[in-house]
Structures are given as structure tokens and as C-alpha cells.
Amino acid sequence: MTIFICVVSAFFWAGFDITRKLSLKKISSTTLLFLFSLGQCLIFLIWIYFEHFSINIKPYLLPGIILIFIGISSALLFLKAINQSELSLTIPLLSLSPMFSSIFSFIFIDEVLLKTQYLGIFAIVLGTLILYSKDLTAKDFLNSWKVIIKNKSARIMIGVSLMWSITPVLDKICLKYSSINIHGFIQSVGIITFLLFLLIKTTKKEIIKIRNHWKIILFTVLVGVIATILQFFAILNNFVPIMESIKRSVGQLSSVLFGNFFFKEKITKSKIIAILTLSVGIYLIV
Secondary structure, eight states: OHHHHHHHHHHHHHHHHHHHHHHTTTSOHHHHHHHHHHHHHHHHHHHHHHSOOOBOHHHHHHHHHHHHHHHHHHHHHHHHHHHHSOHHHHGGGGGHHHHHHHHHHHHHSOOOOOHHHHHHHHHHHHHHHHHTOSSSSHHHHHHHHHHHHHOHHHHHHHHHHHHHTTHHHHHHHHHHSBOHHHHHHHHHHHHHHHHHHHSTTOOHHHHHHHHHTHHHHHHHHHHHHHHHHHHHHHHHHSOHHHHHHHHHHHHHHHHHHHHHHHHOOOOOHHHHHHHHHHHHHHHHHO
């Protein structure tokens, strides 16, 4: 049952990727993140009203604040990346998150990496290079790292992957000192407060866009809220690496299939082989 929650959560996150990209064609990334956070806030507030909540504020405060700032910056960068590039070329780069987590564990808390984890890191790097190789030739493969460096969206998504490698760990720390409902409420309120300063000069034109496209925006918010809540339950009942492995594997496969279906992105041999290689790499690391 616990693995099932991880799988369902992963599919909701994959759906959220699609609806976010669709919504970004209608409104700005800052507005979309604000509305999503507002939706989260309302859901968690209702949850708090109907169910008991608990929080030990002193140990929660520092990881909670760090999580808010990581959440804001990474979310805005993520939205920018998927809006400017193909889903099938950006979402798979999030497979770097488990690799970064393993490396950080080795550097900062002296966790010894197993041989299989080193092999997993190699597979993820290999898969990333294959993903940005136009053709399956030695020349294109060797030049793919140059393509990644020149590709702004790829650079942004690697940065997002780096930030998201620490997010589930911080969530797990916070959930030691708080219930899910109050944790979700605090995080969403923190993000909303910050975004309000960015949206003070929101134009009437943007408000009209929200009115005209409220259906897709509302659907996006609902899918995102459900994905977030399911992930909190998944983290509580599973090891973070297991949850991340399922989430990333489902996400990158969905990015190719859904990217083709909704946005006419090409399905190439390079993408398929890259995703298989990245999935193997994630499996070996976790």
C-alpha cells in the first residue's frame, strides 16, 4: 500500500507537469505559483480546522524557513525551464536529484557510497549526455555536454535538480516536528507572503487572463495540491530514496509520452535510451 501511494503520487506529479506547461501559455509563472500556493493554503487550512495538528516550533523553524526559500526559487526556475523548452528534454534532468543527494551525503555526513551507487552516478551522467545527443553517434555524444552548457533551460533544470535533492530531506525533518496539515499550511503561507511582494504591480491584463482561463488554472492547482499531499504521505511511510526513485522514473517516462501527445514533441531513440539509462541509474543509487 505504501508503494502504491508513491506510484499514485508520481502520476499526479507527472500530470502536474503537463497542466503547468499548459497554464503557462495563459498566465505568468509568478501568478501560477501564487495561485497554486493559495490553493494549497486553503486546503491545508480546512484540514487544520477538521483535524488535530501539532508542531514543535523551535526545531521546526530553521529547516522550515530554508524549505520556503528553496521552494520559491526552485519552483519559479522550474516553471521557467519547462515553459522555454520541451518537457522531454527538461523533466528527465530531475533524475540528477538522487545523484546529488548521494554525493552530498558522502561529502557532508561521511556516508560511504557503494559500488552500485558509483555505477548509478555514472549511468545518470551517461543518460544525461545521451539525452542531449542529437543522434546516436560518437561525435554527437561527445559534443552533448557542450549542448547542455549552451542550453539555458537545461542549465536551469540542473540547478532545480540540485535544490530539489535536499527538499525531501528537509520535508522529512520538518514532519518529525509537525503534522502534515500544519507543515503544508506554513510552507504555503510563507511562499504566498513572499510572492505578494512580486505581484504588487500585477496588471489588470493578468487578472483578465486568470478570469478567461480559470478552468485550466483551477485544474492545475487541484492536481498540484493532490500531488503534494500524496507526497507527504509517501515520505512518512517510505524511505525518501524509494519515493524519489518512483517519482523520477514515472516523471521522465511521462514527459516523453505526454510531451508528444500534448505538445507534439518528437520521440527519438536518444530520448528513449536516455530515459532507460537514467532509470537504471536512479535504481542503482537508491
